[in-house]
Every structure is written in structure tokens, then in C-alpha cells.
Amino acid sequence: MIRIHIHENGAGPRESSLLGIIRESRVPGMVSYHYERPEGYQAFARAQGFSFRVIEAEEDGVSLGFTQVTFDRVNWEGRTIGIAYSGDTRVTSASRGKRISDSLIQRACSLSVPVWGAVMSSNRTVLTSKLNHWRKSGIDFSLIAELEACFYSPLERPRSIVGLSCREAVPSDLPTMFTLWNRYSESHNLTRIYPDLDTFASDFPRGSSLESTLLIHQNDELIAMTGLWNQDPIRTIRVDSRAPLLELALSLIPDPWIHLPAEGEELKILYSYRHAWIPGHPMAANALQLLIEEARFRARRENRHFFCFGIDTRDPLASRARKGTLFRNRARIICDPRGDLRLLEGKRSLHLEVGMG
DSSP states (O other): OEEEEEEETSOOTTHHHHHHHHHHOOBOSSEEEEEEOTTOHHHHHTTSSSEEEEEEEEETTEEEEEEEEEEEEEEETTEEEEEEEEEEEEEOGGGTTSOHHHHHHHHHTOOSSOEEEEEETTOHHIIIIIHHHHHHTTOOOEEEEEEEEEEEOOOSSOOOOTTOEEEEOOGGGHHHHHHHHHHHHTTEETEEOOSSHHHHHHOOOTTOOGGGEEEEEETTEEEEEEEEEEOTTTOEEEEEEEOHHHHHHHHTOSSOSSOOOOTTSBOOEEEEEEEEEOTTOTTHHHHHHHHHHHHHHHHHHTTOSEEEEEEETTSTTHHHHHTTOSEEEEEEEEEEOTTOGGGGGOOSEEOOOSSOO
């Protein structure tokens, strides 16, 4: 008999099995890869919200699959709401076809708070048949937005933009950073709530820091910022294979302009974290461009393969964020409002972090 177990803020007694399922779940493509969590399950899960829940399917002591729900409090149209993010659903290859994922999702979404998720735009199975199937069981996911994860190659040196300067943050910058975050939150939904400066100052997950936060100034005014997050200590990406066509192309280029890891090596990505800018500022677009270029420069300095930045495709600065991208991945954002239909009518762009699932 298949049993469903709920583990609060942990992976339960079969954590090693769940980590094995993560390693087993390979992402296909020109560069096929899988994820690993070198410090165990919790280290990465705790970086995603203030608490989490793991729902596991098990039969005769063997894990068949799991999903994670992360809880947070965020800004939505000027008010604070409690929400849940549903994601990281994985099923063993031997258990596929048994509707294990449906059982996991149904249990994960049996909540009183609104539930959010992200589905790759190429995943037509979930976006069509699965969503309709889940609605019959009371999980009323609606498509409300689209995330664009922009990937950039490292940059040898950033260009200078007249009137703007960039530097790394220091402790005395925290009050102005907090002010900027609150101004940004006025025009972006799903921004995390910080009740005070101390809470804001302490929210640097493992692999990020105040010192790795980039600040863009016009004279003495802070216009834009982003943290740079190296997730290697808590989550790594390991390459399984490279497509034969890609191998051929790389072999024909004496000095390839982009370096990709070989089989068994790590794919190293530097992620943006807690980015923000002054909405409507006349230099906001230029500030974002400089911010991304500075991040790409630091990605090169740290021997990263890519820098990654996520933005709502409806955001007024989305077109500027796309400039210079090597490639972009799109994901559809879904929401089960749990009766609060105002969530489906939100007018503001969403603030979305990438590399979190």
C-alpha cells in the first residue's frame, strides 16, 4: 500500500532516498544535468522561505517520490498575505505512470493559504492535461504570469554608463538598501516582507552576503541593487552528458567563446538574489543594465559558466533585462487563490527569484 507522509521542516527518516531521487532526476537538453545537495536536504530547503514541508510517497519502506511546500509572507497589492510555494515534485523512474505526482500535489495543496507554482513553458503535459485533472480534485490552478530566467555569459569588463557607479555593499548601506526594497515592493507583488531593518539585514542565505551585494548609485542616490548568490555549498548542478552535435561544434572552435563543463563536471551559475530598483526612475533601465554587466564580470572573476537573473515578462524593465542574454528559459506561474480571487486580478509585476527549485 502506498502511504503519504508529511515531514515538517525536514525530509524525514528516508532523507538519503529523497536525495537519491533528486540525483536520479535528470534534465535533458544539449547539456543534460542533475542536481545534488552536498550538505543534505535541509540546507537548500531552508533558503527558500521561513518554513517548509516535505510530502513523501512511500511503499514498503521505499520512497516513491516527494514534493515540497515552502511557506512565506509576502506583499500583494499593498497588503501582507501568507502563501505557499509548491514545487520540486519528483518521482522515481520505476514509479512513473502510477499517478504518484497527483497524490503528492493533492496533499501538498490541501492548504488554507494561496498556493503558487512554476511550470516550464515547454511542459505541455502539466500546462494542459494535468491542470485540468487537478481542477477536478479541487486544486484550481490558474495561469497568471510568465517568468523569464535570463542566462548571460561571463563578461570580461562592464561598460561604463555616464552618471552611474557600482560598488559592493558595506554595513552602513543597509538602511538605504532596506528603503529601496520597500519602494520596490510598492510596485512588485510576491516581495518578501521584512518587518524591520534587522530582519532585512539577516536575510542572506548560505552562499550570499552583504559584501556580495552590488549597489548602483547616481551621485549619492541608491537606484538599484542585487545580491549575488553562489549556491554551490547547498546545491550543485552536475553534467551528465553533452549532445553529440554540441561536442562537434565545440571541437571545431579553436578557442570557444563560451566554456561548458564536460560530463561529470559541475555547471557553475551565479544567481541574482533580492534584486530591486526605484520604480519609474529615469535611470532605472540603465542602472539595471549596469547591474547585470557588473554581475557578469564577477561571474567571470569567479570562473562561473553563467549569471542568471529572473524577471516577470510583464515587468517594464523586462526588455532591458533581455539585452545581452545568451539564452532564456521561460516558466508559467500558476496560482490556486483558495477563494481569494483578488490574487488572480493583481496588476503589479511579480518579483521572482530563480534557481530556487
